[in-house]
Amino acid sequence: MDLNTITEVIRRPSERPGMDWHQGDAWLAGGTWLYSTEQPDLRRLIDLTALRWEPLVPTHQGLEISATCTIRDLYAFSWPEDWTAGILFRKSCEAFLSSFKVWNAATVGGNICMSLPAGPMITLTVALEARYELWAPDGSVRFVDAVDFVTGDHRNVLAPGEILRRVVIPEHALRKRTAHRRFTLTRLGRSTVFLVGTQRPGANDLLLTVTAGTTRPVRIAFDSLPDVRALRQSIDDVPADVWFADPNGTPDHRRHLTRYFAEEICRELTAGDLA
Incomplete structure (x- = not known):
C-alpha cells in the first residue's frame, strides 16, 4: 500500500537512530505490516536495515x-x-x-x-x-x-x-529439552493456541509458555512435572480477561485446547521424547 502521508525517508540513520526521533516517525525494517494498511499519523520513516x-x-x-x-x-x-x-x-x-x-x-x-x-x-x-x-x-x-x-x-x-x-x-535455555503444540483452524492458518514446554537436562521441572490463545504471553513454572489436576488448575487460574477471542476461537475453546495440549507436553517430557 502507498503511504501517501510520508514526506521523508531517512535512508542513513545515525548509529543511535532514536536520538533523532520526532512525533510522526516510524521505524522501518521489513515493513510487512507498515505497508499493509493506512498510516495516516506517519510523516517520516527511518530505515533501520541501513x-x-x-x-x-x-x-x-x-x-x-x-x-x-x-x-x-x-x-x-x-x-x-x-x-x-x-x-x-x-x-x-x-x-x-x-x-x-x-x-x-x-x-x-x-x-x-x-x-x-x-x-x-x-x-x-x-x-x-x-x-x-x-x-x-x-x-x-x-x-x-x-x-x-x-x-x-x-x-x-x-x-x-x-x-x-x-x-x-x-x-x-538453549540447552533445555522442549516439547511444543500448536493448533490452527486451517493448515496454514493463524495460531489459535501455541504452547511450548521446556525442561532442564536431567531435571524434572517444567516451564510452560502459553501464547496465541491469550492476549499476552503466560508462563507457568513447576519445580517438578505436575499431575493432571495441578496442571489444569494452573491453566484455570489464568484470569478470564487474558484469554483471547477472535474468529479463530473463543476464550473457552482456547482454554480447553491449552489444557489438552499442556497434558500432551507433560507426557512427552515424561517419556523423554525430544520435540
Whole structure:
C-alpha cells in the first residue's frame, strides 16, 4: 500500500537512530505490516536495515538476535548441536501466517513489536527466557524480560521513540529439552493456541509458555512435572480477561485446547521424547 502521508525517508540513520526521533516517525525494517494498511499519523520513516546489524551472534552466554534479523535468516540458522532447544527456531518460523516471500523481508523485531497474540517470535523468545535490549531516544538502554514485554493485544511496554535493538537468549535455555503444540483452524492458518514446554537436562521441572490463545504471553513454572489436576488448575487460574477471542476461537475453546495440549507436553517430557 502507498503511504501517501510520508514526506521523508531517512535512508542513513545515525548509529543511535532514536536520538533523532520526532512525533510522526516510524521505524522501518521489513515493513510487512507498515505497508499493509493506512498510516495516516506517519510523516517520516527511518530505515533501520541501513545500520547493518549482525542478524545472529552466538556467544559464550547464548545467542543475540538483532531486531532486523529476517525470518529467513533465523530459519536458516545452524545452531550448535548441544543447543537442543534450537528446533524451536524453525518451528516458530513455520508458525507464521505468511509465504516464503514475506520471510525474506519480515523481521524478528517487527513481529515482537507488533505484539499480536499469535506472534511466533514472541512465543519463541518467551519460551527461551530471552531478554530484550531497548534503546530510548535519550540514549539510555534498558533490558526487559520477554515475558513482560507484551501487555495485551497489540500493546507493549515500548515508550514513544523507543526501539528494540536485540533479543538475548541465555545459553542455559538453549540447552533445555522442549516439547511444543500448536493448533490452527486451517493448515496454514493463524495460531489459535501455541504452547511450548521446556525442561532442564536431567531435571524434572517444567516451564510452560502459553501464547496465541491469550492476549499476552503466560508462563507457568513447576519445580517438578505436575499431575493432571495441578496442571489444569494452573491453566484455570489464568484470569478470564487474558484469554483471547477472535474468529479463530473463543476464550473457552482456547482454554480447553491449552489444557489438552499442556497434558500432551507433560507426557512427552515424561517419556523423554525430544520435540
